[in-house]
Amino acid sequence: MQEPLPDAARVRKPAAWRALATVAVAAALVAAALAAWRASRPTPPAWSGGAPVDVAATTLQAEVAPRTLQALGELRAVRQVMLPAEVAGRVAAIRFEAGRTVQAGQLLVQLDDATEQADLAAAQAQEVFARQQLARAQALAATGALAQEVLQQRQAEHDQSAARVLQLLARIRQKRIEAPFAGELGLRRIDLGQYLQPGDAAASLTDLSSLQVNFDLPQQELAHVRVGQSLLLHSGASDTAPVRARVSAVEPQVGRDTRSATVQATMFPASAAQHRLRPGMYVTVALELPPEAGALLLPATAVMTSSSGDQALRVRTLSADGIGQAEFVPITLGRRIGERVVVAQGLAAGDVVVTEGQLRVQPGSALRVVAAASAQAAPAAHGGGQP
Known part of the structure; x- marks a missing residue:
């Protein structure tokens, strides 16, 4: 059986509980007062730690932008060709200098054609004799003193001798390398006395006009x-x-x-x-x-590139005295036109975008626009990227 507590112990226990309750109530009152004091304070802006940052900005406007592919x-x-030898032969003369301009038909290289020239002289003499024989046969045939078969034979002999002359003339022309058109010659690829095979090139000829x-x-x-x-x-x-x-x-x-x-x-x-x-x-x-009509052209200096993509710094709630708030906006770029780029997504006409001083700005910072100009003030180039 438990013994009853003494009277002194029964008195101390209620007193201790009352002391703890008093401390708890006091702490609650202090906490409530502190919370009320904090709630009564105005929320400071993000830039309250310093003065507004001075920046230069431009106002985007829709304009007509050139387009190019x-x-x-x-x-x-x-007209550009290599000048080859048509037939085999030894180079007898070189009539050109590298890099010079030549005219159409001008002789450039002469191959040795002494044998062909001798054959031509003999063929021409034979053609003259055959022509005389034909004329005599025609006169006799007109009087009936010569048979038609003999006249036809003289005609064939003359035709053969004339064809032989033409054949040799063509062969002699093949011994010449001439310019097929006017142009500028390249480097010389042959030397005097060199033996050329058909297709060996003497030089190149290019019409630069x-x-x-x-x-x-x-x-x-x-x-x-x-x-x-x-x-x-x-x-x-x-x-x-x-x-x-x-x-x-x-x-x-x-x-x-x-x-x-x-x-x-x-x-x-x-x-x-x-x-x-x-x-x-x-x-x-x-x-x-x-x-392209209605294009937004942004100065290239306003574009900030990072691993997450391109972005621009837009000025929000710009006041009459040039004070606004910084907002970083992701953008999608199009082609480049001179010193500006086309903004495909992310910005709209009328947006004020920072062009200088972005590196000193944090999100939500206060900005002071000290230099503002329309984006159309930048000169547009005549060329650009693909649309």
């Missing part, structure tokens, strides 16, 4: 190309201006593997000579298309 092409001459460029376009872009369409060629040289050309032909078939077709453009004669373009050079072809 760009491709890599290779130049070739409309008329050049063509061949380039490939994917099948989805062929609808934009037509014969007679104008285009520009950029050689890449800093001191060379773009050269104008015109589409002259489009391959009617699309490649089975590449799904592209070859387009050929011809340069104007004056352009090729003036800019000293050469066959084999690579050029950038810019095919002009109808302009």
